[in-house]
Amino acid sequence: MEIKLEEIFQEKIDQEIKIEPRDWMPEKYRKTLLRQISQHAHSEIVGMLPEGNWITRAPNLRRKVALLAKVQDEAGHGLYLYSAAETLGMSRDEMLEELHSGKAKYSSIFNYPTLTWADMGAIGWLVDGAAIMNQVPLCRTSYGPYARAMVRVCKEESFHQRQGYEIMLTLSKGTEAQKAMAQDALNRWWWPSIMMFGPNDDNSPNSAQSMKWKIKRFSNDELRQKFVDVTVAQTEILGLTIPDKDLKWNAERGHYDFGTINWDEFFQVVAGNGPCNKQRLKARVDAWENGAWVREAASAYAEKREAKVKNQIEAA
Amino acid sequence: MAESKDILIDYVLHLADNSMILGQRNAEWCGHGPVLEQDIALTNITLDLIGEARSLYQYAAELKGGDSTEDSMAFLRDVMQYRNTLLLEQKNTDWAYTITRQFFYDVFHYYLQEALVNSSDERLKEIAKKTIKESTYHLKWSSEWMIRLGDGTEISHLKMQNALNDLWEYSGEFFIPSATEIEMQSQGIGADLNALSVKWKSKVEEILNEATLNIPESSFQQKGGKTGLHSEHMGYILAEMQYLQRAYPGAEW
Numbered sequence: 179m180e181i182k183l184e185e186i187f188q189e190k191i192d193q194e195i196k197i198e199p200r201d202w203m204p205e206k207y208r209k210t211l212l213r214q215i216s217q218h219a220h221s222e223i224v225g226m227l228p229e230g231n232w233i234t235r236a237p238n239l240r241r242k243v244a245l246l247a248k249v250q251d252e253a254g255h256g257l258y259l260y261s262a263a264e265t266l267g268m269s270r271d272e273m274l275e276e277l278h279s280g281k282a283k284y285s286s287i288f289n290y291p292t293l294t295w296a297d298m299g300a301i302g303w304l305v306d307g308a309a310i311m312n313q314v315p316l317c318r319t320s321y322g323p324y325a326r327a328m329v330r331v332c333k334e335e336s337f338h339q340r341q342g343y344e345i346m347l348t349l350s351k352g353t354e355a356q357k358a359m360a361q362d363a364l365n366r367w368w369w370p371s372i373m374m375f376g377p378n379d380d381n382s383p384n385s386a387q388s389m390k391w392k393i394k395r396f397s398n399d400e401l402r403q404k405f406v407d408v409t410v411a412q413t414e415i416l417g418l419t420i421p422d423k424d425l426k427w428n429a430e431r432g433h434y435d436f437g438t439i440n441w442d443e444f445f446q447v448v449a450g451n452g453p454c455n456k457q458r459l460k461a462r463v464d465a466w467e468n469g470a471w472v473r474e475a476a477s478a479y480a481e482k483r484e485a486k487v488k489n490q491i492e493a494a
Numbered sequence: 495m496a497e498s499k500d501i502l503i504d505y506v507l508h509l510a511d512n513s514m515i516l517g518q519r520n521a522e523w524c525g526h527g528p529v530l531e532q533d534i535a536l537t538n539i540t541l542d543l544i545g546e547a548r549s550l551y552q553y554a555a556e557l558k559g560g561d562s563t564e565d566s567m568a569f570l571r572d573v574m575q576y577r578n579t580l581l582l583e584q585k586n587t588d589w590a591y592t593i594t595r596q597f598f599y600d601v602f603h604y605y606l607q608e609a610l611v612n613s614s615d616e617r618l619k620e621i622a623k624k625t626i627k628e629s630t631y632h633l634k635w636s637s638e639w640m641i642r643l644g645d646g647t648e649i650s651h652l653k654m655q656n657a658l659n660d661l662w663e664y665s666g667e668f669f670i671p672s673a674t675e676i677e678m679q680s681q682g683i684g685a686d687l688n689a690l691s692v693k694w695k696s697k698v699e700e701i702l703n704e705a706t707l708n709i710p711e712s713s714f715q716q717k718g719g720k721t722g723l724h725s726e727h728m729g730y731i732l733a734e735m736q737y738l739q740r741a742y743p744g745a746e747w
Contacts, residue, residue, distance in 0.1 A: 226525035230525035230526075234518060234735060236738075237738035239548050239551070239564055243544055243548070246537060246544070247541060249537070250537040253530055253537070254534060257530055257531070257534075352745055352747075355742060461525075464526075465528070468528065468589075470528075471649050472528035472589045474649075475643050475649070476529075476643075478646045479641070479645055479646040482645065
């Protein structure tokens with residue numbers, strides 16, 4: 179029976195028919211997706227922190243409003259994604275509990291600090307740019323609710339990316355101090371950004387299954403290469419230098435070659451030893467704990483209202 | 495003539511600074527709200543407030559002329575030149591204080607727009623027409639939170655009553671007119687603060703009553719913000735807000 183169901187399931191996937199919440203799915207497919215979507219949602223929420231850090235210090239009113247709207251979009255993305263993940267049988271509160279206990283992961287990039295205003299540019303340009311490379315294929319991922327959430331997310335992300343690049347462009351045309359600020363941000367965000375695509379293909383054990391299930395459409399290294407190729411030209415326009423002495427055009431491959439990624443750093447940050455892991459998690463836990471009385475009061479009030487309405491109906 | 499323009503600028507800046515400083519305070523919450531939906535809701539309000547402040551700063555900058563811009567208004571004036579009331583610069587403290595501060599302002603802000611849509615100043619009238627749509631929603635949102643938390647749990651009730659008691663002394667400054675406001679009212683540009691005060695009290699009483707909260711007995715009211723005599727918070731707010739403009743004078747961002 180199980181084998182038959184699995185065959186039907188794989189057939190649907192092969193025919194590009196979306197899997198919906200009520201459809202039969204292998205337990206491992208459900209778990210993989212739940213892990214991936216909830217991690218993605220957590221990344222949006224934790225990702226609000228490094229940029230939120232600069233809202234009160236934005237250099238002018240136009241930038242302040244744009245940054246606020248951007249960080250708010252990320253909260254919205256978190257909402258769509260938690261909703262998509264809930265269709266797989268776990269509540270948002272349970273997912274948050276896993277985030278707060280450290281069991282669930284989020285994108286490691288957000289464990290790096292935002293030190294100057296140029297970081298708002300670099301994050302939009304590089305981090306959102308890398309996220310888009312990862313996310314555009316997810317608009318066609320096999321699980322319906324995830325694919326649909328990603329369509330909305332991607333539209334906003336591309337706007338964020340342009341906004342970030344525009345900050346970098348303004349800085350690169352500015353004073354010497356601003357140019358130096360932009361270069362410094364590129365230096366710090368470059369390597370973490372290209373790490374965002376995850377380990378090399380030969381070191382990414384779950385990838386093959388995810389490709390077969392069409393959760394993933396391209397391998398980590400394919401996406402990373404695409405990102406590097408696109409970003410080099412953008413960097414030239416800015417007149418900035420990517421901090422990689424091995425970066426050079428390879429005519430034979432039709433791609434840029436680039437230096438070796440420091441995977442030790444990557445795994446250290448994943449393991450919790452990045453510069454801001456503890457602060458980011460603490461900020462989320464604090465927000466949740468400090469908000470507990472508010473959520474409890476809101477539920478208590480809603481229950482009171484409901485009881486009142488019920489009494490009125492009964493009395494009538 | 496020049497003097498009357500200065501008075502108008504001072505009035506426009508007062509209106510702008512109120513929404514700007516509350517927006518700046520609210521913005522500190524972004525990413526730290528008690529629940530995702532409310533993080534988004536408060537940020538919406540913040541965006542409205544700063545948006546309104548921008549329209550007003552742009553108007554003030556045009557009146558002032560020269561090199562003035564919305565940004566020179568917001569980022570290059572110091573504490574004693576800011577005209578917001580003391581309430582709006584008070585700390586966020588927690589959700590109870592934030593909601594109470596917001597509610598006091600929303601009631602005032604809503605009735606103020608109701609008056610300014612009839613201002614004899616065309617520009618202020620236009621801005622108020624847009625703002626009143628937003629402040630209607632803000633008032634609904636903060637009123638609901640006052641009620642929900644006041645009549646929620648024992649803990650939430652206590653927290654709300656404390657916030658109310660602490661912030662009450664900052665609620666009256668809206669209605670203590672500055673010389674600028676008196677002049678603006680006499681010209682039909684500004685609002686009648688006495689009339690606003692009656693509406694404010696009545697609305698606040700209605701909501702607090704439904705929220706099972708008590709109006710504090712103390713009637714003493716702090717003032718000073720409208721003439722640049724601020725609390726100690728203000729220097730820190732501006733230090734943070736203006737840091738880049740001050741550290742890199744003249745740079746484009």
